[in-house]
Structures are given as C-alpha cells and as structure tokens.
Amino acid sequence: MDPPSTSLSVSCRGSPRATVKTGDAPSPNKKHTDVQASKFPLTNGLLDPKDTSKAAKGGNTHQRKKRRKKAGATIKRNEITGEIFVARVICGGLADRSGLLHAGDRILEVNGFPVDGMEPEQVIQVQARSQGTIMFKVVPITERPIHNQTMLYVRAMADYSPQQDPAIPCADAGMSFRKGDILEIVDQTDSLWWQAKKLPSSMACAGLIPSTNLLKRKQREFWWSQPYQPHICMQTCRCSPTLCLTLLKYRVYLYILSKFTGFRRSMRLCRRRSHSTTQPSCHTRCPSSCYSALNCPFEEVVRYQRLPQDAHRLLALTGPSGVGVNQLRRRLIEMNPNIFRGAIPHTTRAPKAYEESGREYYFTSREIFDNMVYNNRFLEYGEHKGTLYGTSIESVKDVLNSGRICIIDIEPNAIQAVRTHELKAYIIYVKPPPLERLRETRQDSYITTNYYVNRPFKEEDFQEMEEAARKIESQYWQFFDHVIVNDELQDSCIQLLTAVRRAQDEPQWVPVSWIRPTAES
Numbered sequence: 001m002d003p004p005s006t007s008l009s010v011s012c013r014g015s016p017r018a019t020v021k022t023g024d025a026p027s028p029n030k031k032h033t034d035v036q037a038s039k040f041p042l043t044n045g046l047l048d049p050k051d052t053s054k055a056a057k058g059g060n061t062h063q064r065k066k067r068r069k070k071a072g073a074t075i076k077r078n079e080i081t082g083e084i085f086v087a088r089v090i091c092g093g094l095a096d097r098s099g100l101l102h103a104g105d106r107i108l109e110v111n112g113f114p115v116d117g118m119e120p121e122q123v124i125q126v127q128a129r130s131q132g133t134i135m136f137k138v139v140p141i142t143e144r145p146i147h148n149q150t151m152l153y154v155r156a157m158a159d160y161s162p163q164q165d166p167a168i169p170c171a172d173a174g175m176s177f178r179k180g181d182i183l184e185i186v187d188q189t190d191s192l193w194w195q196a197k198k199l200p201s202s203m204a205c206a207g208l209i210p211s212t213n214l215l216k217r218k219q220r221e222f223w224w225s226q227p228y229q230p231h232i233c234m235q236t237c238r239c240s241p242t243l244c245l246t247l248l249k250y251r252v253y254l255y256i257l258s259k260f261t262g263f264r265r266s267m268r269l270c271r272r273r274s275h276s277t278t279q280p281s282c283h284t285r286c287p288s289s290c291y292s293a294l295n296c297p298f299e300e301v302v303r304y305q306r307l308p309q310d311a312h313r314l315l316a317l318t319g320p321s322g323v324g325v326n327q328l329r330r331r332l333i334e335m336n337p338n339i340f341r342g343a344i345p346h347t348t349r350a351p352k353a354y355e356e357s358g359r360e361y362y363f364t365s366r367e368i369f370d371n372m373v374y375n376n377r378f379l380e381y382g383e384h385k386g387t388l389y390g391t392s393i394e395s396v397k398d399v400l401n402s403g404r405i406c407i408i409d410i411e412p413n414a415i416q417a418v419r420t421h422e423l424k425a426y427i428i429y430v431k432p433p434p435l436e437r438l439r440e441t442r443q444d445s446y447i448t449t450n451y452y453v454n455r456p457f458k459e460e461d462f463q464e465m466e467e468a469a470r471k472i473e474s475q476y477w478q479f480f481d482h483v484i485v486n487d488e489l490q491d492s493c494i495q496l497l498t499a500v501r502r503a504q505d506e507p508q509w510v511p512v513s514w515i516r517p518t519a520e521s
C-alpha cells in the first residue's frame with residue numbers, strides 16, 4: 001500500500017490544519033535546485049488575502065517585496081523524476097511554526113494543481129497566484145532525521161551577501177552579514193548551508209548562510225584563482241631578532257606625558273609609516289598582520305561576564321595616527337590614576353638622571369631585549385634611532401594583577417596579540433569624524449609627525465587619517481568591541497568611560513577559547 005500523503009492548508013483566518021490522504025512515497029534525492037517555496041504575505045504568521053491580491057495584481061517590485069513575507073520553506077526538484085520536495089524549513093518561519101511541513105516531504109499538489117514535473121519557479125507562481133488559504137498536498141517523509149542541534153554563536157570574520165552569491169540554493173532565503181556581526185547558528189543540519197539569526201535581533205525567521213566548511217572552500221578557490229604574490233611576512237617572529245628588527249624600520253615617538261607615577265613616556269610606534277606601507281611587518285607577537293579569514297571565517301564566541309574577583313579586562317585603543325588615541329588614553333588615566341594605568345615599556349636606551357627603572361621604563365640591555373623578542377614576550381616593539389622599545393605582556397599583567405585597569409594604545413596589527421585568554425582585551429577603535437568635522441575640531445590642535453613635534457594639523461593630515469581609517473576598518477573591523485568617533489573630545493571621553501564600564505561590568509561576546517582554552521590558544 002502507498003504511504004499516506006498529507007494535505008496542508010494554511011488559512012488566514014484560522015490555525016494551519018492538516019488532513020491525511022493517500023499518495024506516492026518520496027523518491028531518493030538526486031540533483032536538486034532549492035527555491036524559496038513561497039512569498040505569500042503573512043500577518044502574524046497567517047496569510048493576508050488583501051496583501052496577496054495587491055501583490056499579485058499591482059504595485060512595483062519594491063512594493064511587492066515589502067508586502068510579501070517569507071513562508072519559510074524552500075523546495076527542490078529531483079532532476080530525474082521531476083518530483084518536488086521540501087528542501088528545507090527555515091527556523092522560525094510559518095512552515096516551521098505550523099509544524100506541518102518538513103524537509104524531505106514530497107509536494108504533490110498546491111491548491112489542487114499537481115506540481116510533479118514543474119520547475120520550482122512554476123510551483124511558486126502557482127502559489128503566488130493563490131489567495132487566502134493555500135493547500136499543499138504532501139507525502140510526508142517517512143523517516144525524519146533526528147538532529148541534536150547544539151547552540152552555536154559565532155562572530156563573522158568576513159562580509160557575506162546572498163544576492164551576490166550564485167551558489168546559494170535560494171537567495172531570497174539567504175541572510176547577509178557583515179564582519180563583526182554576532183550570529184546565532186540555529187540549524188547545522190546541512191553541512192554546507194546553515195540557518196542563522198543576527199544578534200541582537202527581533203527577527204523570528206532565520207536565514208541561510210554558508211557554513212564554515214563552505215566558506216573556507218570558497219575562499220580557497222578564490223585564493224587559488226588570484227595571481228601569485230610573494231608573501232614575506234615572518235609570522236612567527238622566530239627569525240633572528242636582529243634581522244627582524246632591521247626589517248622593521250619602525251620609528252618611535254616619545255612624549256613626556258606626565259610627571260605622575262604610572263604615567264609612562266608613551267612608546268609611539270610610527271603609525272604613519274606602518275599604515276602607508278604595504279609590506280607586512282613582524283613586530284607583533286602573533287601573526288595578526290597575516291590573520292586571514294581563510295583560516296577562520298567564523299569565530300566561535302560565548303557570552304562572558306567578568307566576576308568581581310577576576311582581573312580586569314585589558315583596554316586596548318587603536319586608530320589611525322593623529323586621531324586622538326593617546327589623548328583619550330591620557331585623559332582616562334588623568335581622571336583616576338588609581339584605577340587606570342598604562343603599561344611600563346621596555347627600552348634599550350640608557351636611563352636619564354631623573355629616570356628610574358620600572359617607573360618610566362624598564363631599562364634593559366639589547367641582548368635581554370632580543371631574547372624577549374625571541375620568546376614572544378612583547379605585544380609589540382619597534383626601533384627608533386637605534387633604540388628598541390617594546391610593550392611586554394608581563395608589564396600589562398603587572399597592572400592587571402594590581403587590581404587596576406590597564407589601558408594601552410596599540411597598532412591595529414597587534415590586536416591579535418592582545419586577544420588572549422589571559423588579557424581578554426576589549427578593543428576600542430577610535431575613528432575620525434567626517435572631514436569637515438576634523439577641520440573644525442582640530443583647528444587649535446597639534447600633530448606630531450616624522451619630522452615635526454607639535455605642528456598645526458594640515459589638510460593632508462586629515463586626508464591621510466581618513467585613508468588610514470579606511471584601511472584599518474577594511475582589515476580589522478571584525479575585532480572591534482566598541483567604536484568611538486572622536487569628534488568633540490569631551491563627548492569622546494564620556495563615551496570612553498561608558499565603554500570601559502561596559503567592558504568590565506556587562507556581559508560581552510568573547511572568543512570561546514578564552515573561556516575554554518584549547519591547546520592552540
């Protein structure tokens with residue numbers, strides 16, 4: 001005897017209902033094309049016949065798109081038998097909420113029209129022409145797979161747009177995301193196409209996104225299709241420190257910031273140079289400059305709330321040269337030096353008469369410094385006029401272990417070095433305001449360049465800042481926990497204080513490896 005088929009009717013005035021009839025058994029899957037099963041309009045999960053008629057009879061495409069909502073299922077055709085199947089049911093959509101349609105169900109009829117042999121697009125047209133109740137006659141899948149879905153949250157490391165992805169089974173069911181977005185993966189049944197929701201979100205319905213494996217595959221294919229470019233970054237910094245440093249050619253700016261204890265002379269790596277150069281450098285501890293979404297298109301994250309007895313999270317400010325990173329850092333420390341501290345840097349230069357090792361700097365020999373570089377003990381380091389400067393992990397930990405909040409400014413390519421289980425850095429990106437606001441707000445400010453200390457800002461400084469910001473954002477946006485547009489300085493300081501409080505006292509998404517350390521982390 002044939003297995004039973006089911007007629008599903010979805011009504012605008014009542015709950016979805018089902019009746020059982022007889023029909024054919026579904027055939028085994030062959031080659032399929034997914035298409036969004038339905039675009040009929042829904043109001044609170046029910047069909048709205050008025051909207052259906054409007055959408056069918058009139059209005060431009062945009063209006064129609066706006067009125068129509070997704071039914072939440074996609075269909076596919078067995079290319080050999082011509083049978084139409086439900087390809088997937090989108091989590092949270094009408095079909096899912098009704099509990100009546102399941103992936104693998106074979107569709108026999110839509111509103112009395114037999115659909116066998118039709119193209120999926122034709123099936124959709126039949127459905128789109130329907131008003132009010134839409135009736136599906138289906139043969140339910142005999143063995144529904146049991147899925148033990150585990151909750152997975154990820155941070156996207158790349159941008160994705162379903163409309164620009166020819167491989168997506170159904171672009172209408174796809175969900176776009178931008179790097180840095182937090183996604184809740186609600187369904188991983190299909191190893192290639194996951195279902196996800198963007199957080200924070202009020203959207204009931206999930207969207208299709210490529211899985212990690214699929215993205216990696218796509219990125220590998222893209223990478224291989226690119227012309228060969230020699231890559232000379234020495235990621236591990238296991239090279240001879242002297243060779244490494246010679247390659248760096250970094251300059252360091254020194255500012256005497258304050259006479260207060262804990263206020264160090266800032267080690268300023270030359271931002272201009274590092275942002276304008278296309279050569280990758282190896283002056284950071286981790287291979288951050290080579291960080292590639294190829295390795296990890298999604299980063300698994302968990303919600304982390306610092307406990308009162310835990311060390312504070314490191315605050316790391318970054319941004320284009322001249323934007324005001326150091327000014328903001330300095331103001332925060334000035335506000336409360338008992339709470340906020342910078343990390344004392346190491347240097348190979350001789351101490352001046354008034355300087356004391358461990359106060360302004362840790363004064364070390366070149367051999368010791370080289371050794372520290374070799375053992376990856378610096379978050380970042382550089383050379384200026386034959387002298388080496390570096391911020392060590394140990395000096396950051398000293399501040400954190402003293403119960404204070406450590407605030408440092410870093411180059412963007414040192415971000416990965418501070419995103420660790422032990423430092424749990426909260427990354428704040430300081431972004432320049434639009435050009436006209438830069439001109440207005442920086443009228444009485446001074447910039448320090450490679451050649452001048454404290455000269456008035458010029459138009460080219462603003463242009464360079466904008467350009468550097470664009471590059472930083474395109475490469476590192478996914479790592480920023482907070483963004484401050486440094487327009488009015490006073491406002492930015494308030495925003496910084498708020499961000500600092502949030503970082504320490506409110507739950508945040510952090511890499512899962514910080515909470516459940518793995519062998520690699």
Ligand SMILES: Nc1ncnc2c1ncn2[C@@H]1O[C@H](COP(=O)(O)OP(=O)(O)OP(=O)(O)O)[C@@H](O)[C@H]1O
Binds near residue numbers: 323325488
């Ligand atoms: N919002 C602001 N409005 C006006 N002036 C500002 C603002 N923010 C910073 N400045 C001024 O801009 C100048 C550059 O700031 P700062 O030294 O902090 O830059 P930076 O980002 O640390 O860059 P670099 O690393 O190249 O030194 C300083 O004179 C500072 O006082």
